[in-house]
Amino acid sequence: MSIVGFVGLGNMGRPMAANLAAAGHEVRGFDVVPEARERAAAQGVTVVGSAEAAADGADALITMLPKGAHVRGVLLADGGPLTRLAAGAVVVDASSIDVATSRDVHEACKALGIEVLDAPVSGGVAGATHGTLTFMIGGAESALALARPLLEVMGGRLIEVGGAGAGQAAKACNQMVFGASLVALAEAFVLADRLGLSARNLFDVLSTSSGNCWALTNFCPRPGLVEGSAADNGYVAKFAAALLAKDLGLAASAAESVGVDLAVGGAARRRVDELAASDGTLDASAVIKAVEAIDTAA
Incomplete structure (x- = not known):
């Protein structure tokens, strides 16, 4: 003990x-x-x-x-x-x-x-x-x-x-990939909807093809596709948008300190920041709402 x-x-x-x-x-x-x-x-x-x-x-x-x-x-x-x-x-x-x-x-x-x-x-x-x-x-x-x-x-x-700080560096890189994947999924589901493709059909393709990823099978942004997803529960947080926004901010700061341009990670951060500013208590997968809002405004 x-x-x-x-x-x-x-x-x-x-x-x-x-x-x-x-x-x-x-x-x-x-x-x-x-x-x-x-x-x-x-x-x-x-x-x-x-x-x-x-x-x-x-x-x-x-x-x-x-x-x-x-x-x-x-x-x-x-x-x-x-x-x-x-x-x-x-x-x-x-x-x-x-x-x-x-x-x-x-x-x-x-x-x-x-x-x-x-x-x-x-x-x-x-x-x-x-x-x-x-x-x-x-x-x-x-x-x-x-x-x-x-x-x-x-x-x-x-x-x-x-060594010292390497754990935090690894976490920042991991969260950047997760955040970028989640935003890409949100954009894909919105695009599919606009093109007349059902969320179910897109999910069936993504989950069995090269678009498959951890974010899809654990944080699918559309309801009715993954059992136990936050999307099925009104986006009550399993992992809050405010927390992902914090993590993506840490990744951005780390990248700036070593001169790495995060073209994809930076864009994902902006989308997540939009959701967090609106309601950071929602699950991060609710970033699809931010994507839909921008798409509709366009």
């Missing part, structure tokens, strides 16, 4: 922390949102009053926070939780954030002699709930050796992608 501090008990962090608690670890969790703390407590997490209290004497500290600014506020704060960990502890930042912040966290931990991984995830709330997340892991082998028993409780696949 390990003592695990867990900061960030939202839709993703809460089930991750709960799975660790169910596996027999002592999990001390904190979130700034009272409702999140209450739900985590009901799932076996010992809720504490601060990030510092979560880290106090812990063998591991896991963060799952919305933005790089939040990660900085927790992990890079003077006298913050990093100073409260047990000797030989490991830090795992599972947030999806910018590469620069991730590298700063690595440097801060290194200065304190703390092992650290950046390990953003893919798999959504369902993956977090069922312990089947994919972790994209940046950091040293020695850090992974310490964190592996915990990551294996929360995830189904651990993919080592490189």
